[in-house]
Amino acid sequence: MFKFAKTSLLVAAAALSLSASDVLLTVNGKNITKQDAQLFVSAAAPNANYADLKSQEQDMIKERLIEKVLFSELAQQEGIENDPEFKKNLEMLKSELAINVWMKKQLDNVVVSDSEAKEFYEKNSDKFLEEATLHARHILVESEQDAQKIIDTLKPLQGKVLQEKFIELAKTQSTGPSGPNGGDLGTFKKGQMVPAFSEAVWALEEGKITTKPVKTRFGYHVIYLEKKNEASTMAYEDVKPQIIATLRQKQFTTKIQEIAKELKKKATIIDPEKKEDKK
Incomplete structure (x- = not known):
């Protein structure tokens, strides 16, 4: 009884946090938002914005989003989640998502100090020329x-x-x-x-x-x-963000390569073509 009430309150709170102006449609109780529409548009045309589309184009996207909700409901009703192919693809998606989230965390943990950025700038000042x-x-x-x-x-x-x-x-x-x-x-x-x-x-x-x-x-x-x-050398403060981004990416790549090397050392890798195990 308590668990049901608590769940209901959470659902209500989530509904209240979603601005009414963000909701485009409601299909069988499920909200379709402007964010959903933008994701749909971006998948087809990365530089396009849903808000900038013509009314007819927006209506077409709404129709596709409605169909998406309805097809999803129908698939669940017909037990698609128990289908072996569904389970196989779900595991693949989970694996890719796990790697992507993990990679992002590794990149987020890379810190480039101001002194490192300044040193890079001084050693490569010829690369930061204003034409x-x-x-x-x-x-x-x-x-x-x-x-x-x-x-x-x-x-x-x-x-x-x-x-x-x-x-x-x-x-x-x-x-x-x-x-x-x-x-x-x-x-x-x-x-x-x-x-x-x-x-x-x-x-x-x-x-x-x-x-x-x-x-x-x-x-x-x-x-x-x-x-x-x-032509003149660009000021350090003007190129600092660019330098930090470059150094972070470089450190991240080196870190991932080192982790991959260590993991491969510890793993048992079988290559049928070479007919030997790697340990």
Whole structure:
């Protein structure tokens, strides 16, 4: 009597802990939740989200989840749990689950100290480089002659005067989408621009323009280099999480290999093909 009452209270508490907004459907008293739907979606498309699907797609998933509950009930009613094949597969699943949970615990127990991470960073600082970037502007026109005229206008200028005049001409003459913003292309890395443009802009010095029109499939460019940010070593704090994750994985792999080696030494392993026992 007491046991029944206690069980009922536990079930009630579990039901209360589940938010009503999480429940999509109830089938024969069993709740189907948004989490169940997301698991179903993730199994088919890892990067998809149930909440982002169209209404028709969500309805289809609900139907599959309803069927899953009903088929599970039917299978149990027909005694599938006593079927030898079911028992065999259940043992396989239990074995895989046991290994997975055990592996996770081994990984969770791996601790990498700050000093270990710092030492790795200092020894491998060349692997944590921030790529060089450029900040440039351009004026895009249709003909080589138009580009050359702009270059001829800008050539005598320097410093702030050159920058201001370039921005002015970009706003009034550039046919590119960046024209209204003074030809500003923002910051970019090597290889992000088309080859001819990339070669020309990376050859420039800060505050200088290209002295010849640069031809690409878009037209003819006049380029102004605002700033060049040289390659630099990333700060330790920025890469610390990445380093710790790498070292944890490395230590975990070594640990598992050592445990496997010791277990194999103690085990009796029979290989029919080699016709010998390993002990």
